[in-house]
Amino acid sequence: MDNFSFYNPTRIVFGKGSIANLPTQLATDQSILMLYGGGSIKKNFIYNDVKAALAGYRVIEFGGVPSNPEYEVCMQAADVVLREKIGFILAVGGGSVIDAAKFIAAVARNPQVEAWDIVSKKAPLRGALPIGVVLTLAATGSEMNNISVISRKSTQEKYAFSSDALYPQFSILDPQTTYTLPVEQIRNGLVDAFIHAGEQYMTFPNRNPLVDRQAEAIFSTLIEIAQDALRTPADYDARAAYMWCATQALNGHLRCGAPQDWATHRIGHELTALYGLAHAESLAPIWISLLRYKLEDKMEKLAQYGRRLWNLKMPDPRALAGQAIDRTEAFFNSIGMPTHLREFGVDAEAAAREIEHRFTERNVVWGENQDITPEVSAEIVRQAV
Amino acid sequence: MDNFSFYNPTRIVFGKGSIANLPTQLATDQSILMLYGGGSIKKNFIYNDVKAALAGYRVIEFGGVPSNPEYEVCMQAADVVLREKIGFILAVGGGSVIDAAKFIAAVARNPQVEAWDIVSKKAPLRGALPIGVVLTLAATGSEMNNISVISRKSTQEKYAFSSDALYPQFSILDPQTTYTLPVEQIRNGLVDAFIHAGEQYMTFPNRNPLVDRQAEAIFSTLIEIAQDALRTPADYDARAAYMWCATQALNGHLRCGAPQDWATHRIGHELTALYGLAHAESLAPIWISLLRYKLEDKMEKLAQYGRRLWNLKMPDPRALAGQAIDRTEAFFNSIGMPTHLREFGVDAEAAAREIEHRFTERNVVWGENQDITPEVSAEIVRQAV
Structure with a gap:
């Protein structure tokens, strides 16, 4: 910690x-x-x-x-x-x-x-x-x-x-x-809160069990209430849980003593600036792509998340981590959130080149290990095609 | 909520x-x-x-x-x-x-x-x-x-x-x-934090899933790190998790939108005032006794806690709730915390009479349903013998 x-x-x-x-x-x-x-x-x-x-x-x-x-x-x-x-x-x-x-x-x-x-x-x-x-x-x-x-x-x-x-x-x-919001905005809010928690959780283990579990509390609550919050606008308790999750996901608690990633947000901000994607729409494809690209580095946390959130049992942590990403992607899709840039009409190859150029020019690297170079960012965008 | x-x-x-x-x-x-x-x-x-x-x-x-x-x-x-x-x-x-x-x-x-x-x-x-x-x-x-x-x-x-x-x-x-603290003080701290979360969780369900899970995060972290924190004073991460659990258990988050009990604390304060018990020592026997006495009212939350924290599987919620209390008592005992008043040299019958007298005189009732009358408080003390 x-x-x-x-x-x-x-x-x-x-x-x-x-x-x-x-x-x-x-x-x-x-x-x-x-x-x-x-x-x-x-x-x-x-x-x-x-x-x-x-x-x-x-x-x-x-x-x-x-x-x-x-x-x-x-x-x-x-x-x-x-x-x-x-x-x-x-x-x-x-x-x-x-x-x-x-x-x-x-x-x-x-x-x-x-x-x-x-x-x-x-x-x-x-x-x-x-x-x-x-x-x-x-x-x-x-x-x-x-x-x-x-x-x-x-x-x-x-x-x-x-x-x-x-x-x-x-x-x-x-x-x-929130009762009168369009369903896409609720979907976006659910995904945004989920990935805010994810940026602070899906890194490497650092013996910080309470904060890990506080992030998992947000993941599991969002998974539990997402369909009710989406389908039944006037389900007060589902909307209340969703609202409190979104606040708690980024009010500072989840970064207490924890390593943080935020590369997905850095790349997502560029996609929004370039193509006008809503914030959550820019995050979902990139986060899923980044988790797959960085599976080795994030394997232990992905496996812990897979076991605790998705009740996965396989003994091989690599397989478990991969399955945990698949489940997350399926969850996003189940609430109507696309996880491929092409679904938003974005040319991944062009976006990758432009983002690599921008990050190179600004001389920035991202991620909990500071190893997401401009080239790696470009590759993550490319694989989010 | x-x-x-x-x-x-x-x-x-x-x-x-x-x-x-x-x-x-x-x-x-x-x-x-x-x-x-x-x-x-x-x-x-x-x-x-x-x-x-x-x-x-x-x-x-x-x-x-x-x-x-x-x-x-x-x-x-x-x-x-x-x-x-x-x-x-x-x-x-x-x-x-x-x-x-x-x-x-x-x-x-x-x-x-x-x-x-x-x-x-x-x-x-x-x-x-x-x-x-x-x-x-x-x-x-x-x-x-x-x-x-x-x-x-x-x-x-x-x-x-x-x-x-x-x-x-x-x-x-x-x-x-905390490295140089006597082991009893660590034990007391672990139990105190656990029961602080418990007073705000073990009530009745009110569709507040995030706050439920934030309390469970504290329970499970305390269970996970208790033995390391007790046995290995210089285990920094275990002591850090214990310290952060204690702070988070009573900083206001767990009462967000939640019913609260606190009867155990009211009774425990009297036991400390009367017999000089340490705060946590006064809480442990009373909380266990109160949970058993109030099992029907608290059954759904006890069952949820039993399933999620202790991995209990039996289908009957009443049996599950009872088992969850037994597990909690065994956990307290496993870290050296007695759960009977006689182990502290307290005459439960005399304590019950004095506390009933005091609460009657002050005209107070406690608990999330405001039904812990002076007579009920006395019975809970009596059964903590």
């Missing part, structure tokens, strides 16, 4: 009707920027409930944050924050809106740095505006972490950055907000 | 040599009260390492906090805090020292209330002095929660109280600090 530090001050308010608790979380004298996406929150109860809860506050709305939140849009919102003397940003949405809120909050309090440098060069922050969240799509875990991922269309770039200043002060999680 | 809120801002610094990180967690201009217990920290590296890390700070020492921290001793320390204009309390110890630090921190900032009312009447707090922790005994989870348990010898009372003002700002967890 490796040394680690853990810190997560976000307050979670979870459950049915919890949007009504918004005023208990907010100081009364703040001007609030209410940030949201394409307007789906106006097609259900969310927009009205949030506005009702904010009655009495000065609220400026800023809608239209796109998925894979776009630098240019965020900068427009940052202008509004300065012009309107905003003191608090309330993100009403999923990971994209929350990530945008974090970036806008950082820009507003760090005039000393070029805004894009916060994203691309991880420029240190002097602080950030406080933010809060009303979650409407469970997937990225951004509601309870300090990470933001921002995209820039003009340069086809997408990067993650993080800072302790970016933890939301609070996040309100009402599983009922 | 029930509605819940979750908040835990304590920063954890975990690992080998982590005491050296103390200065990174402390403002330089504070006068620090260094609080500790009977002086065992002077028999190993802990005292010297803490003092070395605090070189340059104004440090006032206060040693001699007893296990089951005593009101009168805490009040003496509170006097020192006021006299010496202390700005920060550093607890160097286990649950007793940390709980004492929380109470002292509360007393120092709440002159408007009678100090014992904070404990006995849960008087609301206006704040508390900031505290930090160097953990030397993993058991109670106090290093990452807002709970304190204080005893008063003169009245044979022992109560828990809590407040969001009482979360430690940081806790430093170096598993090596």
Whole structure:
């Protein structure tokens, strides 16, 4: 078990009707920027409930944050924050809106740095505006972490950055907000949460049994509730378990003392930047391909996962690890998630070449052993064809 | 799954040599009260390492906090805090020292209330002095929660109280600090952590699969590492897993959306107040007895636990639940923890009568169904003979 530090001050308010608790979380004298996406929150109860809860506050709305939140849009919102003397940003949405809120909050309090440098060069922050969240799509875990991922269309770039200043002060999680989501978004959220846990688990053994089992708790819960969560939108408990899994998969607990991979995310971000794939769609084919490519290095953890999660019994760990990957792929497919790039219309060979070029240019390697070179990344993309 | 809120801002610094990180967690201009217990920290590296890390700070020492921290001793320390204009309390110890630090921190900032009312009447707090922790005994989870348990010898009372003002700002967890502990304290810590998870798990099913599995992760890790942690003091990874289990068992995660029991703790606190049993010693016989007494109400969770943790296969859930309790008792016994009050020299009949009298006088009932009346508590004590 490796040394680690853990810190997560976000307050979670979870459950049915919890949007009504918004005023208990907010100081009364703040001007609030209410940030949201394409307007789906106006097609259900969310927009009205949030506005009702904010009655009495000065609220400026800023809608239209796109998925894979776009630098240019965020900068427009940052202008509004300065012009309107905003003191608090309330993100009403999923990971994209929350990530945008974090970036806008950082820009507003760090005039000393070029805004894009916060994203691309991880420029240190002097602080950030406080933010809060009303979650409407469970997937990225951004509601309870300090990470933001921002995209820039003009340069086809997408990067993650993080800072302790970016933890939301609070996040309100009402599983009922997910009832009206399209089935693909639930599928994406389930896979995203699964792979977030996977990036922190599927590495090499390091005698960290509690954290291993905490990751397995997320895998097995997602497997158990996936079909109910997909098929029955108003199955509150299935949606609640799904939502809490997504938050717990990336709130810092699973990296406590554990080696981490994240190569799938690095490659996936490039695929999204290049081809516009949804985040989870970019991860599923790459993770399955990477697990097969790295089977030898990850064999012990894959075998442990196969035994504990899929009840596999064969004595040969190599065969067991291979079978565990097959089961995972079948699980993704069973909830409607493709695991081949061609199913998304992506030319794997072209993508491999472009990603190898980009990673070579940036001089980066990935993975828990820092051995996923640009060439290896390209091969993983190629084999995800 | 029930509605819940979750908040835990304590920063954890975990690992080998982590005491050296103390200065990174402390403002330089504070006068620090260094609080500790009977002086065992002077028999190993802990005292010297803490003092070395605090070189340059104004440090006032206060040693001699007893296990089951005593009101009168805490009040003496509170006097020192006021006299010496202390700005920060550093607890160097286990649950007793940390709980004492929380109470002292509360007393120092709440002159408007009678100090014992904070404990006995849960008087609301206006704040508390900031505290930090160097953990030397993993058991109670106090290093990452807002709970304190204080005893008063003169009245044979022992109560828990809590407040969001009482979360430690940081806790430093170096598993090596446990290497020189007597084996009974490790045994007690393992059982304490197990029953903390148990109080939040062994209730009735409420479709909360992730939190169920997070509790099971703690059970299975404790079962897996208990013998190594006991027999091989310098088995770093076993001690690290044990320490992290104890913290995670009572840092708020396992009560997310879950019903809770805690009757065993209420009865156990009385046994400690009356007979001086160590906390875990008071819990083990009572929890086993309570599970048997409440087998019908807890049958479904006991059966799930039996299947998942002990690999029990019998089809009859009642038989399975009974077997699961037997296995748990055998596990406690296998690590040297008695599960009968007579083994601690306690007259169960006399204890039952006194506890029934006390609970009747206080007009309290316990348990997830609020049906553990004073009479039922007495019967549970009687059957723990």
